[in-house]
Amino acid sequence: MSATIDRILSKAANGERITFDEGVELMACHDLHKLGRAAHAVTSRLHPEPYRTYNIDRNVNYTNVCAAVCDFCAFYRKNHDADAYVLSREELYQKIEETIALGGDQILMQGGMHPTLKLEWYEDLLRDLRSRFSSVNLHAFSPPEIWHFHKINKLPLEDVLRRLKAAGLGSIPGGGGEILVDRVRKELTKNKALTDEWLEVMRVWHRLGGKSTCTMMFGHIETAAERIEHLDRLRQLQDETGGFTAFICWTMQPGHKMADAPAAGSFEYLRVQAISRLYLDNIPNIQSSWVTQGAKIGQIALFFGANDMGSLMIEENVVASAGTVHYLTLEQIKASIREAGWVPRQRNVFYELIDERPPTAPTAAADRVGTTREVNHAESGRSLPVVN
Numbered sequence: 001m002s003a004t005i006d007r008i009l010s011k012a013a014n015g016e017r018i019t020f021d022e023g024v025e026l027m028a029c030h031d032l033h034k035l036g037r038a039a040h041a042v043t044s045r046l047h048p049e050p051y052r053t054y055n056i057d058r059n060v061n062y063t064n065v066c067a068a069v070c071d072f073c074a075f076y077r078k079n080h081d082a083d084a085y086v087l088s089r090e091e092l093y094q095k096i097e098e099t100i101a102l103g104g105d106q107i108l109m110q111g112g113m114h115p116t117l118k119l120e121w122y123e124d125l126l127r128d129l130r131s132r133f134s135s136v137n138l139h140a141f142s143p144p145e146i147w148h149f150h151k152i153n154k155l156p157l158e159d160v161l162r163r164l165k166a167a168g169l170g171s172i173p174g175g176g177g178e179i180l181v182d183r184v185r186k187e188l189t190k191n192k193a194l195t196d197e198w199l200e201v202m203r204v205w206h207r208l209g210g211k212s213t214c215t216m217m218f219g220h221i222e223t224a225a226e227r228i229e230h231l232d233r234l235r236q237l238q239d240e241t242g243g244f245t246a247f248i249c250w251t252m253q254p255g256h257k258m259a260d261a262p263a264a265g266s267f268e269y270l271r272v273q274a275i276s277r278l279y280l281d282n283i284p285n286i287q288s289s290w291v292t293q294g295a296k297i298g299q300i301a302l303f304f305g306a307n308d309m310g311s312l313m314i315e316e317n318v319v320a321s322a323g324t325v326h327y328l329t330l331e332q333i334k335a336s337i338r339e340a341g342w343v344p345r346q347r348n349v350f351y352e353l354i355d356e357r358p359p360t361a362p363t364a365a366a367d368r369v370g371t372t373r374e375v376n377h378a379e380s381g382r383s384l385p386v387v388n
């Protein structure tokens, strides 16, 4: 067993593709150190640069009204619920203005799958935001939402995506992927895109020249082989299109109808992220999931396959609704990278560096461009860091 694992790990570390069966073998391996060393070797080969990256964006949930039902989700509401909402334009403008003031360059805009809003509503929204905030990338609408637009508007998927792109859609987040195996999806979700549909949205978007991220939410009802099946479907699509910029995985946060599900912990998160880095040989970047794992594990994840600390996440509602969210300031994100031995650099969704400072050797005092002061964010009640 150990010799087999060693052989698979050295294959992956040396840049050779591992097979489906070898992926399943790795899923049975609980030697976290071995997996981490091999994943880190891959990350170091792909990213020998002296920096690790982060992004500043805001997660805006434009509506919580959703036609789907997901057992793990405590966020969605039905149209008639008293606390159902669709954000007004003014609320959106304010959130974007705050994001720009914090140095952000992107809005991650996702919602529930609203049963009555037509495609024109989304086009107007994108056009309006594009014209007001031309420097901000609109990273919006997960594949299940876009599939939903295609169904309720009775329009070909390609037409929907072309129209959204023309209206200003910049890139697509990998949300709603969970586990891309229909047995799992049918058990956990209702009225939501199935595996081939999720992948088809990404395929068509990539063919139109678009970029997107991809994700995996694990630690619920999936088997080890189904985790690899998920990774395999992503790897196949990436071979075909090359459109994924990054992969992010996290453990399901027990809550809602799945409140009694045992939580997969940090050991499992690091193990699966390391295996993902080894399996996804064609996806260049992996983001650490400190939002679900906290600062310490988020930092350690940089040695288990991740090369990016993800986003400052000025606002997050979906994971928070399930009861688990960690919040870091910009300085804490940068300090996590610096303490781990790299220079922190800001990037955009395309992984282009967008800060103006050249990388220098990391020191504890280096890289402090500004101090932070706290302002109260009226709606969330959280404090927002403001870079001076």
Ligand code: SF4
Residues within 6 Å of the ligand: 066, 067, 068, 069, 070, 073, 074, 075, 076, 111, 112, 113, 144, 176, 189, 192
């Ligand atoms: S996870 Fe998304 S699609 Fe599922 S119920 Fe919640 S808001 Fe709707």
